[in-house]
Amino acid sequence: MYTELDMAEIECPICREQVIFPQGEPNVFECPECVAELDWNGKHITGVITNRHYLFVDGEHFSSRFDPEKFADAIDFANEVMDNNITVLSSFGHGGNSIVTEDSIIDSMDFDRSFSTFGIVFFVISLMGFLLLLSNGAELAMCMCMVPSIFVLSIAFVGGNTHTSEDLVISQSAGGSYGQGNGIGFVPDSSYYAGYVWKDKTFTFNSFKSVNENHYVELRHFSYSGGDNSHPRQGFMYKMKNGDVAIGSYGVDKIYTSVHNLKRDDLVGDFEQILEIRNQLKKKIGIYLPIKINFDSVLTPQKIMKIIESDSELSKLWKKLKQGK
Numbered sequence: 001m002y003t004e005l006d007m008a009e010i011e012c013p014i015c016r017e018q019v020i021f022p023q024g025e026p027n028v029f030e031c032p033e034c035v036a037e038l039d040w041n042g043k044h045i046t047g048v049i050t051n052r053h054y055l056f057v058d059g060e061h062f063s064s065r066f067d068p069e070k071f072a073d074a075i076d077f078a079n080e081v082m083d084n085n086i087t088v089l090s091s092f093g094h095g096g097n098s099i100v101t102e103d104s105i106i107d108s109m110d111f112d113r114s115f116s117t118f119g120i121v122f123f124v125i126s127l128m129g130f131l132l133l134l135s136n137g138a139e140l141a142m143c144m145c146m147v148p149s150i151f152v153l154s155i156a157f158v159g160g161n162t163h164t165s166e167d168l169v170i171s172q173s174a175g176g177s178y179g180q181g182n183g184i185g186f187v188p189d190s191s192y193y194a195g196y197v198w199k200d201k202t203f204t205f206n207s208f209k210s211v212n213e214n215h216y217v218e219l220r221h222f223s224y225s226g227g228d229n230s231h232p233r234q235g236f237m238y239k240m241k242n243g244d245v246a247i248g249s250y251g252v253d254k255i256y257t258s259v260h261n262l263k264r265d266d267l268v269g270d271f272e273q274i275l276e277i278r279n280q281l282k283k284k285i286g287i288y289l290p291i292k293i294n295f296d297s298v299l300t301p302q303k304i305m306k307i308i309e310s311d312s313e314l315s316k317l318w319k320k321l322k323q324g325k
């Protein structure tokens, strides 16, 4: 028997009916209304199974990354992504979906297989060369003849594998193809910030959080000087943050600016570019997000802050960004 205090009233994310779960008692329950299977960890739902599988990645920052009472909206969004090819907004986000066909999987597996065979043959030939040189005592030449084949062998067995035989089974059971995708960013026409990956019938959220003025976007300045085969690039890496916790992050996302030396006019240009992105976003989500910019990539960030503080236009822009107004 549970007392009133031991029970939690939860909205079923599928049918939106209220269901009662025992607090602190993990189990998989069936919703009495819609028979969805609900994976309950004793505090919140971490998985929902219908003919699809929806997962909410559990962890120490769960409450910073998720609004469990909004999981019905999360599932509506997931279905929109899988059925109608929608994705997150591109302002402070990115995402996309694609179709994987059985043929493309077979092609990539065939390529991997022939490349592996090539790697082995190449390795054996160079090994023979190595043994031949061994009798001559030419150490450097011995190394030189092994290095490329070991390199090719490692690519053949470690990298390059874009699909597995498991993918093949999925595509065959799905009738020849399946969808997949990922995204980090705002759900269109809402203030939800979502991070997710999906494949066929499994949709995994790592965030689904209603963002308000208490959240902010952290921008971190970066610049790459470029090399023989790449251009110099400059801009800001961004993260949506809730206190110290980054929400929705899969890797690093960037805004590119022009390449410059962080002089006064350059900073004005950068700040205006960032404000413009935020204004576009405001039209879609209804709030101005506070933006905190960090110049710790620069040797002397204090110098940048001095430029900003000593200039009235710059400090006005800086304040505007920080306040979220």
Ligand SMILES: [Zn+2]
Pocket: 012, 013, 014, 015, 016, 017, 031, 032, 033, 034, 035, 036
């Ligand atoms: Zn239900």
